[in-house]
Amino acid sequence: MYLMDDGIRLNAKLDMPTPAEGKHPLVIIIHGFTGHMEEQHLVAVSQALNGLGCATLRVDMYGHGASEGEFRNHTLYKWLTNALTVIDYARSLDFVTDIYLCGHSQGGLTVMLAGAMKRDVIRGLLVLSPAWMIPEAARNGTLLGEHFDPDHVPDELPAWGGRTLSGNYVRVAQTIRVEDAIDRYTGPVLIVHGDQDGAVPVEYGIRAAERYQNAALALIPGDGHCYEYHLDQAVDAVISWMRERV
Ligand code: FER
Numbered sequence: 001m002y003l004m005d006d007g008i009r010l011n012a013k014l015d016m017p018t019p020a021e022g023k024h025p026l027v028i029i030i031h032g033f034t035g036h037m038e039e040q041h042l043v044a045v046s047q048a049l050n051g052l053g054c055a056t057l058r059v060d061m062y063g064h065g066a067s068e069g070e071f072r073n074h075t076l077y078k079w080l081t082n083a084l085t086v087i088d089y090a091r092s093l094d095f096v097t098d099i100y101l102c103g104h105s106q107g108g109l110t111v112m113l114a115g116a117m118k119r120d121v122i123r124g125l126l127v128l129s130p131a132w133m134i135p136e137a138a139r140n141g142t143l144l145g146e147h148f149d150p151d152h153v154p155d156e157l158p159a160w161g162g163r164t165l166s167g168n169y170v171r172v173a174q175t176i177r178v179e180d181a182i183d184r185y186t187g188p189v190l191i192v193h194g195d196q197d198g199a200v201p202v203e204y205g206i207r208a209a210e211r212y213q214n215a216a217l218a219l220i221p222g223d224g225h226c227y228e229y230h231l232d233q234a235v236d237a238v239i240s241w242m243r244e245r246v
Helices: 040-051 076-093 105-116 134-140 167-172 176-182 202-211 229-245
Strands: 001-003 008-015 022-030 055-059 096-104 120-129 157-159 165-167 189-194 217-220
Touching: 001 076, 001 217, 008 040, 008 176, 022 040, 022 076, 022 105, 040 055, 040 096, 040 120, 040 229, 055 076, 096 105, 096 229, 105 120, 105 157, 105 176, 120 229, 134 165, 134 167, 157 167, 165 167, 176 202, 189 202, 189 229, 217 229
Parallel strands: 022 055, 022 096, 096 120, 120 189, 189 217
Antiparallel strands: 001 008, 008 055, 157 165
């Protein structure tokens, strides 16, 4: 199905638990930079949550997957307004009890920010390999393995896999203070991070867990950015945390 965000079509998929009747918590699941909703680690988390009795709503964000928008034009502001739209859609569903946000990497950063913005309606955050160094890296001029002058941002940056990214992505990221969002969200948070993550160093997961007022940290020894080696352990961490709440 598609959700409209101010004229932009966002590809979304709602998966219900079985039995589907009655009311359920709903977990919104957001992929990372260059990612999409059918990535193996997101599908695994979604199916496990369905098995626990939660509905899940996976969404392709602006410029990603089967949603509209150009990859090169995506920014964290666009992803944030997408997230607000998706949360409002979830609130309109009459079977939904509590709403949780789950995000991987740049999607993890997005749910950290959107969770703080909607802190009165978001029951908890599931943050997987959170790429919350992006704003700091944009201010330091060290994004995507590139070095640039943060006061003279190039019009275009090379991104992964031959893609290009507008310099406006960097200019937007430079404005964001993630610490403010962490401090504003007082609900329960689970952070899952592989200690061999080569894209987002595990120190960021550890530091976020320390700073949140109410966070649990699940470190996955020997695992990488997308839980390539121990996906079962990452899924187990999500399910054990969620089982106490449903
Ligand atoms: C970067 C490192 C990681 C970056 C983005 C990421 C935009 C995000 C990774 C992901 O979402 O999977 O330098 O720059």
